Amino acid sequence: MKFKRIKTPGIAHNAYILATKGIGIIIDPRRDLDEYFDYAKKNAINISYILQTHRQEDFVLGSKALKELTGSLIVAGENPVSVNADIQMKDGDLLEIEELIIQALHTPGHTPESVSYAVSFKDNPENVWAVFTGDALFIGETGRTDLPDKNKTAENAAILYDSIHEKILPLGDHVLLYPAHGAGSVCGGNIADYDESTIGFERTYNKVFTLSKDEFVVHKLHERIPRPPYFKLIEKLNFEGGAAAPINWDSIPLLLSKEFEANAKSGLIIDTRLPEAFAGGHIPGSYSIWLEGLPVFGGWVAEENKPLYLILERNEDMKKALQHLARIGIDNVKGILAGGFEAWRDAALPIDMFDTISPQELQESTTEISVLDVREITEFEDEGHIHNAEHAYVGYLPDHISDVIRELPTDTKLAVTCSVGHRASLATSMLRQNGFKNLFNLLGGMTAWNTLKLPLEKGKSEKTPLDQISIEKDFPHQ
Incomplete structure (x- = not known):
């Protein structure tokens, strides 16, 4: 068997690739697929299954795009949210793929449809090797419980507590834990800043195990994590299995200062330079969002149908900026300022500062x-x-x-x-x-x-x- 974790910077997302006898399984893929295909090609893997733990809130799924390109089957839990799935697994159902046995465990609380996948080997079926928990159980924390209805945060926290204690804990202390997000994700609170853990290790310090149910509910009520507006767009896209791979980014024009000024009047400007540079001079009315902050805060200010224009520190930042935005469903970038803010300054166009x-x-x-x-x-x-x-x-x-x-x-x-x-x-x-x-x-x-x-x-x-x-x-x- 082959195994690979593929991280998405900025949103702390983890996708996973499993391969058994050349058959590939991807868990919770994002919409830009090149990194997955590169790994599959190098390791002679035929991507055949896509496992969805839940309808993600903070990034656009690549399930639909991947299925169209590979013919893969989409697997999800049995739930109305899973309308895009080819295979809907009930709680406890088994899926056998060559040497692997995958069991679906319904683990609601973060979202109603959340499913974890326990993976074991056919030659040792009684012992689970690893569990892919989506956003139910993180390393050091659990998923937020306000997403389905912020007025039912306490109720969902109690449901999540029971899900983890009844479905995941009994798998055994030795079982490896692979969640869909790591430290810095907006899908949970204080997620630990490391990648490897087991159920046994989590049992020693994770609050879902060290607190009583009532104490855990109070803990989740105290989180009060902001809910970005772009979550609504991503929910809509992921209901259909995500979105197609992003457009050819080379087609986005570099605009000279005067043209940029004229076009941006009907849109919104994001300046990705660092705060010190922005304070010293920027285009009036522009938003300051540093490059690595785009995959979260770009979604707080951008609007789905409003043209977006970018100011970059360096030309080579273009691909990263567009990737960050595309992963949260923002595809409406219409232009980038050629020569950056320096070109605007040299053109003697209006400047603001603080x-x-x-x-x-x-x-x-x-x-x-x-x-x-x-x-x-x-x-x-x-x-x-x-x-x-x-x-x-x-x-x-x-x-x-x-x-x-x-x-x-x-x-x-x-x-x-x-x-x-x-x-x-x-x-x-x-x-x-x-x-x-x-x-x-x-x-x-x-x-x-x-x-x-x-x-x-x-x-x-x-x-x-x-x-x-x-x-x-x-x-x-x-």
Whole structure:
């Protein structure tokens, strides 16, 4: 047997290829397929089966595209969501492929249709070798439980707890654990930053095993992970098995500055340079999203049918930027600024900018400068925040700008912070578009603040916090 984990950077996605006697099985493939085909070709593998653990939320599945190219059979659990599947497996059903036995285990809680696949060998069928858990059980954590209905987060947490204890735990401590996501995924909370684990090892520290069911439910309610708007698009695409492989990216034009300016008026601009560069000068009205942040935050600002235009640090970043966006279903990039921001600057076209500030400078000016913390609510509360800081998650700013302006008028001197400055740069670009004049990005963010051992507070802010934007309006009380 051959086995390969293939990671997707930016979204922390794991796909897996198994091969038995030349027959290939891919678990949860993404839509750009070249890396899978390269491995299959080098190892004389005929891709014949596609296993879906669930309808993914954070990336576009490649099942449909792969089936069209290879004739592979799509396998999923028995559920109305699995309409694209050629084989729907009931809980406990077996699929025999050459030397392998694959058993479907219904493990709902993250999503209702979630299925894990326990794999054993025909010459030792009583002992499971590995389990592919999708987003039910991660290394160090479990999947979020708010996706089917954020008002049923607690109910789904209890369901997930039972799924893992009744279906996965009995497989045995020796069983290898292969989830669909790793550290940094938006599909779970604090996923551990390593790739290898077993059920036995997870049993010693993973909260789904060390907490009671009631305690686990409280833990999942405390997560309050933001839900990006692009999840809705991906749900729609993945209901049909995903989308075709991305278009030929070489066909996307490089536009000279004047042409870029004219065309982008009807669209949206994303600048992928680092925060320091963006603060020093950028196209008015553009969004600041660093290159590696595109596969998450590109989906917070891009719109499905609105033309998108990109500014890159280097020409060689083009393929990576387009890959990042395509993987979350954004295919409407209509142009890239030829020569980058330098060409725009040299053409004497309009430029906007805002200030940056160091932790030392902010600490000395806290009576004159207000602070807006745009990290996730658990980062703000559990990791600590600057005294009197307001909190509003960066993704929610555009939809709730009136709430922000009520607490922080647009002429306020405002320092924006996150963990290091990337999300803060996106937030400052959003705030600038909504009339804020005196903005500062806290470079180094809370990481630099903590390095200098400057004062922190934990828990909720003593002020009336803007974090109610995300808790009450986007994550109603359970």
